[in-house]
Amino acid sequence: MGYIREYYEQIIKLQESEWSFIAKHFHRKVFSKNEIITLQGSTENFLSFIESGLVRSYIPDDEYGYTFGFGFEKEFICAYDSFLTRTPSEYEMQALTETVAWQISYDDLQKVYKETNVGNHLGRFASEKLFLSKSKRELSLLKFTAKQRYLQLFTEQPELLQRVPLKYIASYIGVTPQALSRIRRQIN
Structure with missing residues (x-):
C-alpha cells in the first residue's frame, strides 16, 4: 500500500492517524490477464488504485470494442460515472495484464470522506484529475x-x-x- 500513500503525499502530507484510517478501508485484489474488472450493466462498487498492471476501459461491441481509456501503475481507475451515480455502467474495464489493485468500496469511501478532511481533499484531487484527462481526450478527438x-x-x-x-x-x-x-x- 506504500504506493497509495506516496501518491497521496504528493498532494498533501498525511498524519499517521489519517493514513491508518484510510488504509484500513483498502483491500488488495489481483486480476488475471484479460479478466473483466467491471462488467457492462453492473454498478461500479470500487475505486481501484493500480499497484501493477494495465487496465483498459472500453465499450464492448465488435471484436475489440471501442477503447477510450487506459490505467497504469500508480493511478486510480474506476467506471467513475457508475460509481458516483450508483447506476449500471455503460462500459467495461479489463485487465490487459495481470493487475494488482488496492480497492476501496463506495460505502467505505463515503466513510473516509465523512470522517477525515484529508479524504475530501484527496477525493477532489482524484476527481479533478479524471475530469482533466477525459476533457483532453475529447478535445483531441474533435481537433x-x-x-x-x-x-x-x-x-x-x-x-x-x-x-x-x-x-x-x-x-x-x-x-x-x-x-x-x-x-x-x-x-x-
Whole structure:
C-alpha cells in the first residue's frame, strides 16, 4: 500500500492517524490477464488504485470494442460515472495484464470522506484529475486527425505504445487496425 500513500503525499502530507484510517478501508485484489474488472450493466462498487498492471476501459461491441481509456501503475481507475451515480455502467474495464489493485468500496469511501478532511481533499484531487484527462481526450478527438492523435500518444504517453496491443491503440485513436498500420508506415 506504500504506493497509495506516496501518491497521496504528493498532494498533501498525511498524519499517521489519517493514513491508518484510510488504509484500513483498502483491500488488495489481483486480476488475471484479460479478466473483466467491471462488467457492462453492473454498478461500479470500487475505486481501484493500480499497484501493477494495465487496465483498459472500453465499450464492448465488435471484436475489440471501442477503447477510450487506459490505467497504469500508480493511478486510480474506476467506471467513475457508475460509481458516483450508483447506476449500471455503460462500459467495461479489463485487465490487459495481470493487475494488482488496492480497492476501496463506495460505502467505505463515503466513510473516509465523512470522517477525515484529508479524504475530501484527496477525493477532489482524484476527481479533478479524471475530469482533466477525459476533457483532453475529447478535445483531441474533435481537433486532431488520427495521425496527429497517434503522434500525440507517441510523444505524451510512449509507455502506452510499448505496452498496449496495437488493436487497442487503433480503437483508442478512432481508427481500424489497418488504418493504424498505414499511419505507422507514413511516419516511418
